[in-house]
Amino acid sequence: MASQPKYLTGDPAAINEFIDKFDVFLFDCDGVLWSGDHLFEGTVETLELLRSRGKRVVFVTNNSTKSREDYRRKLAGMGIPSEVDEIFASAYSSAVYISRILRLPAPRNKVFVIGESGIEHELRTEGVPFVGGTDPALRRDVTPEDFRAMADGSLLDPDVGVVLAGLDFHINYLKLALGFQYLRRGAKFLATNLDSTLPMSHTFFPGAGSISVPLVNMTGETPVALGKPSQAMMDAIEGKFQLDRARTCMVGDRMDTDIKFGIQGQLGGTLAVLTGVSTKEHWEKEGAEVVPAYYVDKLSDLRAAES
Amino acid sequence: MASQPKYLTGDPAAINEFIDKFDVFLFDCDGVLWSGDHLFEGTVETLELLRSRGKRVVFVTNNSTKSREDYRRKLAGMGIPSEVDEIFASAYSSAVYISRILRLPAPRNKVFVIGESGIEHELRTEGVPFVGGTDPALRRDVTPEDFRAMADGSLLDPDVGVVLAGLDFHINYLKLALGFQYLRRGAKFLATNLDSTLPMSHTFFPGAGSISVPLVNMTGETPVALGKPSQAMMDAIEGKFQLDRARTCMVGDRMDTDIKFGIQGQLGGTLAVLTGVSTKEHWEKEGAEVVPAYYVDKLSDLRAAES
Known part of the structure; x- marks a missing residue:
């Protein structure tokens, strides 16, 4: 003991x-x-x-939905002065991991993002190309044509080499299906963090780990997690x-x-x-x-x- | 052996x-x-x-998205004559389980449905009250007001005693959050089936088990599954x-x-x-x-x- x-x-x-x-x-x-x-x-x-x-x-x-700058503002709003360089959030952690540790060779180095703008901001800061995320083209119902276009690959970006899943308040079937197709084609599987729930308003809501878990269930693969x-x-x-x-x-x-x-x-x-x-x-x-x-x-x- | x-x-x-x-x-x-x-x-x-x-x-x-009548039509479309009474699909199986085996006493006997119209049709046939499902009011983005209204219970139907999750092509954060809130408040957890993937167009897409698995991840509870x-x-x-x-x-x-x-x-x-x-x-x-x-x-x- x-x-x-x-x-x-x-x-x-x-x-x-x-x-x-x-x-x-x-x-x-x-x-x-x-x-x-x-x-x-x-x-x-x-x-x-x-x-x-x-x-x-x-x-x-x-917290994977916020960039470091977003989080600095949140701290300031709570009355806590801070610098962006004092902040280490899982979106930033993920971007750093991809750009400095994974270092995938181009062209197959794009990230398919399941998540919010904080992840996109940090990937951009680190110079990592990405698709998905807050793209309005993915915020819609899946169609019969989508199923065909995912099956024949025409809806997929051939340069995607990583699927990064974080908390996504706009999760839908189309995004899960796309993430699964990329993983089936050999993309690396990362998650900003695996918290199953998100504490808010004195109760709990779905956390980032409950957004990526369908992909775990489908592939049998556990993602590399970039959060505590x-x-x-x-x-x-x-x-x-x-x-x-x-x-x-x-x-x-x-x-x-x-x-x-x-x-x-x-x-x-x-x-x-x-x-x-x-x-x-x-x-x-x-x-x-x-x-x-x-x-x-x-x-x-x-x-x-x-x- | x-x-x-x-x-x-x-x-x-x-x-x-x-x-x-x-x-x-x-x-x-x-x-x-x-x-x-x-x-x-x-x-x-x-x-x-x-x-x-x-x-x-x-x-x-x-298949949990189709009622027996839907499935009879599908069989007919394939050239196979059949009667509705020869068909046993997981949506029907779930409705029968709820109405004839669970037999929850009113008023707390409503079902919160995560799924498509086939489930709703079969619940209606068995006289089981339900909310959710294809309700257009739930096919939208979650809002800050929703979080508050889920936390204080005002967005929840107090009569829900069961959460039934099947394949839902319109899954979103709001439905997952509502399902979780009901389970936290003691609703029974059922799944039409737990297939992780759905074979279609010679490849695979998210199956019913990958729609309910976030709720499993959040609650640590395994649903009673009504499929093979x-x-x-x-x-x-x-x-x-x-x-x-x-x-x-x-x-x-x-x-x-x-x-x-x-x-x-x-x-x-x-x-x-x-x-x-x-x-x-x-x-x-x-x-x-x-x-x-x-x-x-x-x-x-x-x-x-x-x-």
Whole structure:
């Protein structure tokens, strides 16, 4: 059994020692910095504290519908100042993976996108050609002619070498059928992230993983996922920031995504907060496999370091 | 290892003995009677031979988009005369299961349908109330207002007690989100069938099982399936025709659906034909678990019984 985490709340000396151990803090957002529309008290000040001590903060999110610039605006709207370069979202992670790791040779290097504009924006930024996505030509009912044109290939772009599936609020039969045809013809299968549900308005809706799962069901193939807890995302973060994993700490509220992501990435540390999904019982229970290195009741407890 | 099947092609005495053993023949269609748009030679005559000997023939199909009447017309269009009462499709199977086996007490007995008009027709025939389906109000993009109205329940029908998912060429985010909300609120989860793909135009497209799999992914729950090889379908067939399983034979081309369906249903016999998906290697290989009792090269080989 893994050893139990160190509790930092109310212990300024331990908090200072904790902060000094790291140069980079990777932050999950919902459940850590805010919940739904509610910004937690002290979030902005805690981030400022870390920045004032020369730490790099990175916001790591599985949200695939937003580009980094979209997400920066969202943070600003919540009252959190940030730079685009501090943001690492799964759409960007996917674009970086395709352009810098996959590096498919032209001409068969186009991406068929199932998803929203955030993915398109990031692919464009990385110079990756794509089809699909928000193309209005695909936002329609499938027709008998489509079936024939998919069967004979005339509706397919022969240059597609990747299918990338993220959260798509405009998912339909035609897009699923096209994605399947491309995969059958040998395209690589990527997913921005595999979250089965999307928390919103205090309930849950279909998440990105429930948009790609029909393709998994049809092909029997599992996509490379570019969101937490996939280590493909960690590799992309490391490549981008040239960070020293030993001096990097992942901060999050969910054991099965955030803390697991940090542990599997062999980061120097993981910090759990109790303002989101997981509770202490998650790591205190018999046989718990994912145990953070540190925990606090709430993120702003770190501000005690100032005193 | 199961014993090997008896080969009937070219053996009139064995064919006669085979036919005499059964009162009812359950037929898979595509790959047995026809392939795609091509009716196999001798199909009509073989069915007539069985009928002339007093056998009941039943066409058993996982096609969930068609009602029995739709399917009768399809058979007629292929040149095969039939009666509605000889047809057992998964939409009908689902309607019968809901009305005669589930028998949910009113008012919470409405069905939220993900699927096409065939399902609606059969539910109506069985007197089962439903919402969703081909309702044009659901054939649209999801809106921010929808998320709120699903979260507070105002977009939901409180009388829905079942979610029934079949093949839906008009699947969208709104329908998946509604289906998920109903399941979260305790609705029973049914699927017309779980075929991952739909064979058409000599290739494959998303099947009914790939329409319901997002709901499986979100809830972690497996639906009761009313198509082959689910025994819920066999129970519905038995209930409808009051058949003697020992004197019933399943005829099909696929080991993993048709023949498995007959074996698990403890029918008196199973007959494989080699005009569809499966080949002899499927049962001759080491460790084969699904082995038919009989096989012929093609269905019309049974006509040798006449001589």
